[in-house]
Amino acid sequence: MNKQQSIVSFALYKMLGCYFITAVFFSGIMLATSYQDLKKSQNQAIDRAASFLMEGVQSYSDADVNKNILTTLFTKALNSGILGDSVLGFEYQPSPNSSSVLVRHQDFSSADYTRSVLILADRGQSQLVLYISDLALRTAFYNRLFIYLSVLFLQVALLWLLLRHLVVKLVQSSMGNIMFELDNLNLSNPSPLQGDSRLSRFIEYQKLLDGINRMVSSLVFSRRELAELNQGLESRIREKTTSLEDKNDALLQLNQKLSTLANTDSLTQVYNRTRFDLLFREHVDIAHKRQMPLTLLLVDLDDFKLVNDKFGHQVGDHVLKHAAQLLSKILADDGVVARWGGEEFAVLLPYFDSLMAQKVAEKLRLAMQNAEFEEQHIRITMSIGVAQLLAEESGEQLLKRADAALYGAKDNGRNRVIMAVNATQEQLPLSGIVDKEKGLS
Numbered sequence: 001m002n003k004q005q006s007i008v009s010f011a012l013y014k015m016l017g018c019y020f021i022t023a024v025f026f027s028g029i030m031l032a033t034s035y036q037d038l039k040k041s042q043n044q045a046i047d048r049a050a051s052f053l054m055e056g057v058q059s060y061s062d063a064d065v066n067k068n069i070l071t072t073l074f075t076k077a078l079n080s081g082i083l084g085d086s087v088l089g090f091e092y093q094p095s096p097n098s099s100s101v102l103v104r105h106q107d108f109s110s111a112d113y114t115r116s117v118l119i120l121a122d123r124g125q126s127q128l129v130l131y132i133s134d135l136a137l138r139t140a141f142y143n144r145l146f147i148y149l150s151v152l153f154l155q156v157a158l159l160w161l162l163l164r165h166l167v168v169k170l171v172q173s174s175m176g177n178i179m180f181e182l183d184n185l186n187l188s189n190p191s192p193l194q195g196d197s198r199l200s201r202f203i204e205y206q207k208l209l210d211g212i213n214r215m216v217s218s219l220v221f222s223r224r225e226l227a228e229l230n231q232g233l234e235s236r237i238r239e240k241t242t243s244l245e246d247k248n249d250a251l252l253q254l255n256q257k258l259s260t261l262a263n264t265d266s267l268t269q270v271y272n273r274t275r276f277d278l279l280f281r282e283h284v285d286i287a288h289k290r291q292m293p294l295t296l297l298l299v300d301l302d303d304f305k306l307v308n309d310k311f312g313h314q315v316g317d318h319v320l321k322h323a324a325q326l327l328s329k330i331l332a333d334d335g336v337v338a339r340w341g342g343e344e345f346a347v348l349l350p351y352f353d354s355l356m357a358q359k360v361a362e363k364l365r366l367a368m369q370n371a372e373f374e375e376q377h378i379r380i381t382m383s384i385g386v387a388q389l390l391a392e393e394s395g396e397q398l399l400k401r402a403d404a405a406l407y408g409a410k411d412n413g414r415n416r417v418i419m420a421v422n423a424t425q426e427q428l429p430l431s432g433i434v435d436k437e438k439g440l441s
């Protein structure tokens with residue numbers, strides 16, 4: 001990932017870099033010009049010194065020129081400052097054959113001077129040699145170079161400080177206003193960003209502001225569109241949900257109805273045979289697993305044919321229905337009543353042993369005996385066979401024994417309760433700890 005950098009510092013460094021390069025370039029030109037000027041003034045000084053010395057020498061005849069005269073002349077030139085800083089000394093040769101006379105400003109060796117300037121005098125073949133040192137020239141040039149560079153670095157430093165201050169202030173004030181307005185922008189009801197009025201004359205600033213305002217407007221427009229879309233979607237989802245809930249309720253009710261229809265006998269409104277078979281199997285399994293008592297009652301209305309024959313089949317239906325409801329009412333939650341078929345009912349009593357079941361059967365029988373049905377005050381009795389589930393006995397065997405008991409009740413004159421006998425003497429009825437409260441009073 002790229003390192004984060006301040007755009008202000010970046011721009012400043014670029015600006016100062018450009019300034020530095022430009023300044024170095026121009027300083028170089030100025031320094032070169034300055035060197036030329038120094039060189040020129042040195043040459044002029046050399047010319048002046050040469051003229052002065054030449055004139056001084058020419059005021060003497062060649063024969064008179066000697067070391068003393070030349071030394072005096074040189075000292076005079078030195079004192080008058082005409083030699084400048086560059087002339088170390090001179091050598092004069094009156095004629096080609098005569099020996100030259102060397103006069104020094106001070107002792108110097110050949111290494112001390114950088115060049116010698118030969119000047120042929122007007123008079124005969126005499127010549128003047130000036131020994132020149134460029135040290136003063138170079139020193140003057142280096143001094144200038146030092147001053148130039150110092151000024152340049154000082155300029156760059158001051159410029160950096162000044163620009164940094166100004167640019168940071170400018171950026172802060174321009175961005176600060178926009179940032180503040182953006183922070184406090186109310187997207188529900190936005191007003192255009194104003195920015196800093198003092199900066200509005202700058203094209204870039206104004207363009208940036210216009211751009212942000214356009215973006216804000218577009219954002220607000222999109223938000224509104226999205227909100228409308230959302231609202232539409234929400235109401236559609238609500239409608240769909242309500243419709244689905246209604247459908248679900250209707251389905252549940254239908255399901256309930258279907259379940260009731262599938263499990264209930266339509267005439268008597270007690271469980272039908274299909275449902276009873278299922279419950280019977282489940283209760284037999286549970287009783288075996290938990291070693292708990294379970295007793296089955298098979299109930300048959302006595303001489304029901306006579307009811308039909310005497311009062312008609314429709315009245316017979318009503319009697320059947322009320323008889324079934326009477327059984328359900330008395331048993332309440334203690335047992336399960338189902339229509340076994342025709343005018344016969346099955347009653348399952350979980351947790352009831354044969355004695356307790358016998359009492360229940362008696363209660364049912366008495367209740368039926370004392371009941372009156374329909375406006376004709378029809379009275380009817382019923383016979384009941386009672387059998388308690390034995391250990392290792394199947395449901396089918398239990399049914400058979402209960403059925404046999406019922407036949408016994410019929411054979412013995414009807415309107416009675418007969419207890420089933422065990423299939424073998426070894427078989428014992430299932431009996432566990434029975435909640436005596438379960439028994440009906």
Ligand SMILES: Nc1nc2c(ncn2[C@@H]2O[C@H](COP(=O)(O)OP(=O)(O)OP(=O)(O)O)[C@@H](O)[C@H]2O)c(=O)[nH]1
Nearest residue numbers: 300301302303304305306308313314316317342343
């Ligand atoms: N009304 C009406 N009668 C029914 C219905 N189912 C069975 N029956 C009648 O019940 C009677 C059963 O007759 P039977 O099997 O002879 O038995 P019963 O007359 O009750 O005599 P026992 O059982 O021997 O006491 C018949 O007349 C059937 O028509 C029903 O759903 N409605």
